[in-house]
Amino acid sequence: MALVVQKYGGSSLESPERIRRVAERIVETKKQGNDVVVVCSAMGDTTDELLEMAEQVNPVPPAREMDMLLTAGERISNALVAMAIESFGAKAQSFTGSQAGVLTTERHGNARIVDVTPGRVRQALDNGKICLVAGFQGVNRETKDVTTLGRGGSDATAVAIAAALEADVCEIYSDVDGVYTADPRIVKNAKKLDTISFEEMLEMAAVGAKVLMLRSVEYARAFNVPLRVRSSYSTDIGTLVSGSVEDIPMEEAVLTGVAQDRSEAKITVQGIPDNPGEAAKVFRAVADAEINIDMVLQNISRLESNKTDITFTCPRADGPRAVQLLTAMKDANGWSSVLYDDQIGKVSLVGAGMKSHPGVTADFCEALRDTGVNIELISTSEIRISVLIRDTDVDTAVAALHERFQLGGDEEATVYAGTGR
Amino acid sequence: MALVVQKYGGSSLESPERIRRVAERIVETKKQGNDVVVVCSAMGDTTDELLEMAEQVNPVPPAREMDMLLTAGERISNALVAMAIESFGAKAQSFTGSQAGVLTTERHGNARIVDVTPGRVRQALDNGKICLVAGFQGVNRETKDVTTLGRGGSDATAVAIAAALEADVCEIYSDVDGVYTADPRIVKNAKKLDTISFEEMLEMAAVGAKVLMLRSVEYARAFNVPLRVRSSYSTDIGTLVSGSVEDIPMEEAVLTGVAQDRSEAKITVQGIPDNPGEAAKVFRAVADAEINIDMVLQNISRLESNKTDITFTCPRADGPRAVQLLTAMKDANGWSSVLYDDQIGKVSLVGAGMKSHPGVTADFCEALRDTGVNIELISTSEIRISVLIRDTDVDTAVAALHERFQLGGDEEATVYAGTGR
Structure with a gap:
């Protein structure tokens, strides 16, 4: 008998009818002899509706009350799923984040899980019950106030509960049936991966794969x-994310997939004196404004001027603010100009196979060149290559890389294809 | 400085705009130098919408999950009101029933408050905050599960919190501006009472006044x-419910008002052997089915047969069930028949003045006779007279009694009128 944690997203729970179908699946898992813990997001658009009401009563709502408000959404979906489960003849019990022992940091709206003490959940499991745990929420240690976990919070709840209960697997249900070699909306023959290592999945998630x-x-x-x-719409077994890239035998190492990200902007500070500590001034100022930096490029300094340029990318939403604060620092630091460009996109190739196939970077660049896409910036990790290009070129680049590295689902895709991993 | 508890019903909170108006009133009360605790019902139709979804996922939803579901409604309204209050520049903090220390019995869906330990609320008040407490909900002592308090639960929360905090007054806001001498929809010149004693209000509430x-x-x-x-729609000071009927000086004792109730049905068991314990069989059977009985009439037995009839009223919703179970008992107990009538209404006159004005019952019956209304059953308490009549006669009877006892708002209404009490 295994312990299975299942997490269902809002689109899987958008109506009473969908909730009943999810409940059927949960009961089926239980009947197969498993202990089952379920984490639910809020139904469909509930969270957006609550946010809109909050906006109407107070355009700058206090964070503590916002958390109290939003957590109602998961209470509703959780209770409804529990009711639906009981209608199929199984026993169910729902828990709030607090009741399930999800302890978090103090920060409202974006708390982090610090511990999970699932004593009550364990007891209910031992009594043969299917346990529902409200996702996205916890209780902070200091004031015992309700907190929310920010974006992706329900997935985080599911994983944390699974870890605390030492579950055999944590199943994440949404409206896509696995991790693909590329966005199927861009690449027609994108292929679902059967397995992927944690490191590869981390790289994919970091560079734009939204699954x-x-x-x-x-x-x-x-x-x-x-x-x-x-x-949650099919019986497909999906993609298993597990194991380390280190465990992959060299000869089986493959390329995992291609991902794109259009959410960033590019900022260039020109004419920075090439002395120790000058670049740090730029990044300290941006960091103090709580703006995350992704890719960074520092050109070698021009000999005649002993000055250099620094280019970096950050979320588009934060771009104008970053430009404003850097422009304000320009004269005092002797920089010549601050340039802004939000018409860019990032395309990345991820895969453990890179380590053992030295030609990948060359192939990557040639594939883009052959399709007329200009590379503005390159950044790499051991198992990833990312480039910054014009945002209008993103789809072309993704398709070209997917094709070049034969990641697609046809019979020829054997060299780098993700099957079997 | 006073401590004021305010309770707002769902219709006062049905939209973001209404919520902002309620918040304005709350902040105004705070600015006048009071400590303020607010208890909110769920917004408008939220509870009905949640009930409907529950019905769709499970026609017989488990009570524990139903409570988890329904309490989300008060969390939402509470958080939104807290946000709105902060937008007016005051500090607010919301509490779930559990956080506010509302401890209840175990019974889901209809729990009773057994204790309130409002330590956290008191502390927040001492820090100058306006406290919001989610109505209708608590946490039970045994399993720490969320419970709901059944009909009128938010009012109960407000009163219990007020008692625990030793508040100076508990204000109950709804869409009516006080307690009236009769339903203004039936009686045009019905008059709002300035004050009413607890006993009189109890009688009024018991016989159908819904306020x-x-x-x-x-x-x-x-x-x-x-x-x-x-x-919550006006600045009218409303009706104060306080004090004992014993404290009312005899010469000021008056009649309070007229109330009607169309929610009951009448059941008559005919031909019951007139022996000790026979009547008890009827009432025990009904009680065991958890059906509440209101009025009871036992006729004197007919000498020739030594048999008697018992008539009682109960909620219409429970009527068919009561008839079914009594009919099943009929033959074994030698009863002759079980009759059912749901076309009845109850009209009552309430007032401390009854004690000192012996002619009230006679006046009551004459008023109905003069307008052609037939009385089927009479029941009285020290400060109330209730009669059962045809439901089509209810409006006529209410108007006639209101007129006969001069409860209206014109200048002549001095003898029995409720003013000044």
Whole structure:
């Protein structure tokens, strides 16, 4: 008998009818002899509706009350799923984040899980019950106030509960049936992966694959909780995320997939004196404004001027603010100009196979060149290559890379294809 | 500085705009130098919408999950009101029933408050905050599960919190601006009462006045918490419910008002052997089915047969079930028949003045006779007369009694009128 944690997203729970179908699946899992813990997001658009009402009563709502408000959404979906489960003849019990022992940091709206003490859930499981745990929420240690976990919070709840209960697998249900070699909306023959290592999934999530949030994968990797990405609309077994890239035998190492990200902007500070500490001034100013930096490029300094340029990318939403604060620092630091460009996109190739196939970077660049896409910036990790290009070129680049590395689902895709991993 | 508890009903909170108006009133009360605790019902139709979804996922939803579901409604309204208050520059903090220390019995869906330990609320008040407490909900002592308090639960929460905090007054806001001498929809010149004693209010609530639920008045009386019934749509000071009928000087004792109730049905068991214990069989059977009985009439037995009839009223919703179970008992007990009538209505006159004005019952019956209304059953208490009549006669009877006892708002209404009490 296994212990299975299942997490269902809002689109899987958008109507009473969908809730009944999810309940049927949960009861089926229980009948197969498993202990089952279920984490639910809020139904469909509930969270957006609550946010809109909050906006109407107070455009700058206090964070503590916002958490109290939003957590109602998961209470509703949880209770409804529990009721639906009982209508199929199984026993169910729902728990709020607090009741399930999800303890978090103090920060409202974006708390982090610090511990899970699932004593009550364990007891209910031992009594043969299916346990429902409200996702996205916890209780902070200091004031015992209700907190929310920010974006991807329900996935984080599921993984944390799975880790605390030492579950055999944590299944993440949404409207996609697994992790693909590329966005199927861009690449027609994108192929679903059967398995992917934690590191590869981390890289994919970090560079734009939306199927899993980075934090859940990090948490799952840290506690070695196998994740299975599945669709609640099909019986497809999905993609298993588990194991280390180190465990992949060299000759089986492959390329995992291509991902794109259009959410960033590029900022260039020109004419920075090439002295120690000058670059740090730029990044300290941006960091103090709580703006995350992704890719960074520092050109070699021009000999005649002993000055250099620094280019970095950050979320588009934060771009104008970053430009404003850097422009204000320009004269005092002797910089010549601050340039802004939000018409860019990032395309990345991820895969453990890179380590053992030295030609990948060359192939990557040639594939883009052959299709007329200009590379503005390159950044790499051991198992990833990312480039910054014009945002209008993103689809072309994704398709070209997917094709060049034969990641697609046809018979020829054997060299780098993700099957079997 | 006073401590004021305010309770707002669902219709006062049905939209973000209404919520902002309620918040303005709350902040105004705070600015006048009062400590303020607010209890909110769920917004508008939220509870009905949740009930409908529950019905769709499970026609017989488990009670524990139903409570988890329904309490989300008060969390939402509470958080939104807290946000709105902060937008007006005051500090607010919301509490779930559990956080506010509302401890209840175990019974889901209809729990009773057994204790309130409002330590956290008191502390927040001392820090200058306006406290919001989610109505209708608590946490049970045994399993720490969320419970709901059944009909009138938010009023009960408000009164219990007021009692625990020793508040100076508990204001109950709804869409009516006080307690009237009769339903203004039936009687045009019905008059709002300035004050009414707990006992009179209890009788009024018991016989159909919907402005306050019986249990809240009982609780307020037991803990001597003055209630003020007010409208959230006006600045009218409303009706103060306080004090004992014993405290009313004899010469000021008056009649309070007329109330009607169309929610009952009448059941008659005919031909019951007139022996000790026979009547008890009827009432035990009905009680065991958890059906509440209101009025009871046992005729004197007919000498020739030594048999008697018993007539009682119960909620219409339970009527068919009561008839079914009594009919099943008929033959074994030698009863001759079980009759059912749901075309009845109850009209009552309430007032401390009855004690000192011996002619009230005679006047009551004459008033109905003069307007052609037939009385089927009479029941009285020290300060109330109730009669059962055809439901089509209810409006006529209410108007006739209101007129006969001069309860209206014109200048002549001095003898029995409720002013000044």
